Amino acid sequence: MSPGDERGYGSGPSRTDDGYSTIGGTRQTRTRLPDGEGGDGYGTPRRPARSSRSLVTVVGVVVLLIAAIAFANMSGGGGDGNNGRSGSSGTKPDSSSTAATGTKPVTGKNGSIPSGFAHDEQGAQSAATNYSVALGSAEMFDKERRHTVVATVYAPAVAAARQGDLDKVYSGQSFLTSIGLNADGTAPAGLTFISRSNPVGTKVVKFNGDTASVAVWYSALFGLAGEGSKNPVSESWFTNTFDLAWIDGDWKITDFTQKDGPTPVGRDQAASPAEEMADAVEQFGGFTYAR
Incomplete structure (x- = not known):
């Protein structure tokens, strides 16, 4: 039976028989040792399995953090001293070259x-x-x-x-x-x-x-x-x-x-x-x- 089988590695109790058999939703098999023994084989106490609720909370925090960073970048919050204006280095075209200014062009x-x-x-x-x-x-x-x-x-x-x-x-x-x-x-x-x-x-x-x-x-x-x-x-x-x-x-x-x-290159459009x-x-x- 393969390691990815629903019943686990080899024979014995299934994953659903042991509440500690899945870690953080990864579906990895873990051997349960008697209380007081090192849970990881190195003498350190075994940590309890992370619940799905805590996992969702962590993911939510990460998503919010990424969104906050993206918003800060869009609003010029990088501390570059130009108050969020683009084109200060002269390496990128300024968006104002094609944007409407709101000023009436002719009287x-x-x-x-x-x-x-x-x-x-x-x-x-x-x-x-x-x-x-x-x-x-x-x-x-x-x-x-x-x-x-x-x-x-x-x-x-x-x-x-x-x-x-x-x-x-x-x-x-x-x-x-x-x-x-x-x-x-x-x-x-x-x-x-x-x-x-x-x-x-x-x-x-x-x-x-x-x-x-x-x-x-x-x-x-x-x-x-x-x-x-x-x-x-x-x-x-x-x-x-x-x-x-x-x-x-x-x-x-x-x-x-x-x-x-x-x-520009012409498209393959039929002439009217x-x-x-x-x-x-x-x-x-x-x-x-x-x-």
Whole structure:
């Protein structure tokens, strides 16, 4: 008979015949000696078996102790001198980089573009994010609307020159034809033009009070949705770094650079039908981005 058998080791009384045959619920067999003899063979008195109630009490105390330690760690009770603030060593990202601050990011709008950003790092991030949305919108392909966007987001000293450069790009017939649009920047009949930037996050590269450099990581949807489209809507990823200046009570762009990525791995998802994609751009509006 094996040591793990319900009746114990070898022959003789079963476990249930002796109240001392189980120790602390471990079901280990113990030989009972006459009173007065060493209970463990080394001359020391034999301790009585621990009851299940005492075992439960010990386990409960241990659980409470572990919970108390975990709570102390979460509340910054480690005595590190930083009052529980994270990121003091600079080795881990600060959770505030993606958390909402509760501060209203914008006080008004200039047309469809937010304006009146705070004169601080958060305001600079919010301005850069909203401006990236405006500059990546389908409005940039309409001459009148493009001029409004440029005048709103760029500093006056550079807006005129920037507007001329953008007019050359967006009004070029070869460019418009290459992306499937008409010569006036409109979509062919039966098709819906989609150009939308979707910011994922921002990073302050530099901040000096009245000037700032902010990087905006975003995905871009671009193409023509509809039956027969030769340029279907696709997704790409970019990072734009905006140089900003505090001018006349708001942040304005003085320059920017763009680079590809970071680009995540695409999932194995089936592309939506052309009609569904066309409906989405009409049914789902854009956001006013905070931070």
